Amino acid sequence: xxxxxxxxxxxxxxxxxxxxxxxxxxxxxxxxxxxxxxxxxxxxxxxxxxxxxxxxxxxxxxxxxxxxxxxxxxxxxxxxxxxxxxxxxxxxxxxxxxxxxxxxxxxxxxxxxxxxxxxxxxxxxxxxxxxxxxxxxxxxxxxxxxxxxxxxxxxxxxxxxxxxxxxxxxxxxxxxxxxxxxxxxxxxxxxxxxxxxxxxxxxxxxxxxxxxxxxxxxxxxxxxxxxxxxxxxxxxxxxxxxxxxxxxxxxxxxxxxxxxxxxxxxxxxxxxxxxxxxxxxxxxxxxxxxxxxxxxxxxxxxxxxxxxxxxxxxxxxxxxxxxxxxxxxxxxxxxxxxxxxxxxxxxxxxxxxxxxxxxxxxxxxxxxxxxxxxxxxxxxxxxxxxxxxxxxxxxxxxxxxxxxxxxxxxxxxxxxxxxxxxxx
Numbered sequence: 001x002x003x004x005x006x007x008x009x010x011x012x013x014x015x016x017x018x019x020x021x022x023x024x025x026x027x028x029x030x031x032x033x034x035x036x037x038x039x040x041x042x043x044x045x046x047x048x049x050x051x052x053x054x055x056x057x058x059x060x061x062x063x064x065x066x067x068x069x070x071x072x073x074x075x076x077x078x079x080x081x082x083x084x085x086x087x088x089x090x091x092x093x094x095x096x097x098x099x100x101x102x103x104x105x106x107x108x109x110x111x112x113x114x115x116x117x118x119x120x121x122x123x124x125x126x127x128x129x130x131x132x133x134x135x136x137x138x139x140x141x142x143x144x145x146x147x148x149x150x151x152x153x154x155x156x157x158x159x160x161x162x163x164x165x166x167x168x169x170x171x172x173x174x175x176x177x178x179x180x181x182x183x184x185x186x187x188x189x190x191x192x193x194x195x196x197x198x199x200x201x202x203x204x205x206x207x208x209x210x211x212x213x214x215x216x217x218x219x220x221x222x223x224x225x226x227x228x229x230x231x232x233x234x235x236x237x238x239x240x241x242x243x244x245x246x247x248x249x250x251x252x253x254x255x256x257x258x259x260x261x262x263x264x265x266x267x268x269x270x271x272x273x274x275x276x277x278x279x280x281x282x283x284x285x286x287x288x289x290x291x292x293x294x295x296x297x298x299x300x301x302x303x304x305x306x307x308x309x310x311x312x313x314x315x316x317x318x319x320x321x322x323x324x325x326x327x328x329x330x331x332x333x334x335x336x337x338x339x340x341x342x343x344x345x346x347x348x349x350x351x352x353x354x355x356x357x358x359x360x361x362x363x364x365x366x367x368x369x370x371x372x373x374x375x376x377x378x379x380x381x382x383x384x385x386x387x388x389x390x391x392x393x394x395x396x397x398x399x400x401x402x403x404x405x406x407x408x409x410x411x412x413x414x415x416x417x418x419x420x421x422x423x424x
Contacts, residue, residue: 001044011330013305015094021330026406028078029399036414039335039422043093044077044111045069049139051117053131063132069149070096071111073416076147078103078354079113080154081161083132087116091304098325099354102347104409106386108358111413113149115140121156133161137168144169146179146365152357155303163188180366182357191360193375194353199233200376201352202323203241204383205344206297209319212391213342221249221295223317225254225287226302227276230323230350232267233300239263243297247290248276251302254290255282292316300327301350307332315341319363322346337400345402347409348390355382 009267010119011017020041027037051063059297069077079099092114099112117136121129152350153162162181166188169180178189186192193200222243224231227250235245244260252275255261261282268403269279277284291298291306292314300306301323307315312332318334321344322328336343337389363369394404 011092012308012331014090015092015304015326018305018326018330019094019097022402022406023101023410026403026410029403030407030411030414031396032281032410032414036417039417040071040410040413043068043070044072046089046093046144047140048089049136051132051135051139053128053135055128056125061064063136065116065136065139066092067113067115067143067149068092068096069111069113069143071100071413072148073413073420074111075109076111076145076312077113077149078110078113078152078357079149080138081115081117081157082154083117083119083121083129083156083161083164085118085120087118092116095325098347100413101406101409102351102354105390106351106355106382107345107412108355108382110150110354110358112156113151115151116154129161130164133164134168136166141169141172144180146177146251146361150179150357150361151181152354153351159183159185159190170178179363181363182360184360189360189364191356191363191375192370192372193379194356194360195229196233196237197356197375197379198203198230198323198350198353199235200237200379201355201383202230202234202301202321202349203237204352204380205318205349205387206238206243206321207241208384208387209297209321209342209344212223213319215296215318217242218244220244220245220297221258221260222297222299223290223295224299224301224323225249225290225306226300226324226352227270228301230353231301232270232297234301234323235261236267246295247282247285247293249285249287249290249302250276253277254285254287255279256285256290256293257282273301276296297321299323302327307336309335312336314341318342319344322349325350333402343401344387345390345405347400348386348405351386352379352383355379366381376403 047067103110131145160248162184184190222245247256249314294316297319299315304326309331312335
């Protein structure tokens with residue numbers, strides 16, 4: 001069975017290569033059939049589209065977009081849409097596959113997809129963003145839908161973007177189809193608790209890890225890289241649960257207070273200044289310095305490739321809980337494993353978002369909406385049981401948590417593939 005060997009920095013930080021490295025290791029330990037191996041590592045569809053947009057000043061620009069569907073074996077595809085200058089097809093392929101494994105780990109009936117448009121939203125007006133969104137939606141219209149592929153928000157997209165996608169799809173369908181996307185505004189069929197779900201999911205798995213490792217909550221120091229939706233919600237909920245959040249950061253820099261940050265006041269500061277930088281009751285530090293702080297729990301909740309072979313040896317956290325997708329490279333994994341770091345891998349740790357998206361999709365299709373308490377209760381049940389399944393699987397097969405999560409996910413998708421057979 002072929003494998004991906006990471007030999008240089010370019011390969012180490014390539015998201016598709018990183019995903020395939022973990023897939024290959026898990027598949028080998030599962031003794032996966034060679035034919036199934038080829039099938040499961042290959043995307044179902046890759047679509048590239050070109051999006052002409054008349055800009056506000058009258059210029060015609062053409063933007064490039066992608067939608068990758070990795071698997072439809074366990075149900076319709078599910079995955080976010082991001083707007084960024086850094087969007088690449090390799091990244092979309094990796095993130096689509098990660099979504100397949102993420103959905104399988106928490107055992108919800110979706111496969112994985114991912115989409116993106118190469119653009120810089122900070123340089124675009126609201127009108128230009130709407131034009132890009134609607135034309136992109138029209139270009140991918142034939143492959144999305146409530147029973148095909150259900151997009152969601154991701155980097156630089158939000159409830160408004162999802163509303164535009166839903167409306168564009170509905171206009172072509174000649175009826176309102178609220179279940180075509182998740183992460184919508186509440187008034188258009190969104191779910192209560194959806195915005196906080198990824199951060200809340202981190203809380204649930206961290207609480208289970210604390211029990212598993214016998215960590216005493218009041219003395220447990222937490223460091224969070226990334227203070228967007230995921231990181232800020234996690235910080236707030238962990239603070240409320242009694243954890244000592246000692247450092248947080250955003251793209252502009254970080255802040256540190258060894259006694260613990262007053263998270264409600266940090267949130268007020270961010271609301272006013274749009275950054276954590278300058279918070280008066282803390283010392284400034286860089287994002288790289290933040291990752292290497294002494295702490296019990298480190299949550300990288302920013303972007304990919306934050307922990308690599310270059311800095312993994314200086315990571316002091318006892319628990320690494322991955323709020324972002326792909327924050328740790330395979331080479332860094334090897335170093336962290338030798339150091340005894342307990343990793344809660346991304347395909348488990350941040351699966352709260354897709355789980356709540358599943359709840360939203362179910363509610364839209366039922367036409368009946370749940371109270372937030374019920375959403376949170378059901379989210380907790382799934383995250384806790386999934387954490388326990390992964391840890392038990394790791395202990396039984398004598399592998400680390402990441403490979404256990406991949407093995408569990410791949411085994412589930414392979415099982416469904418065998419049951420369905422291959423249409424030819």
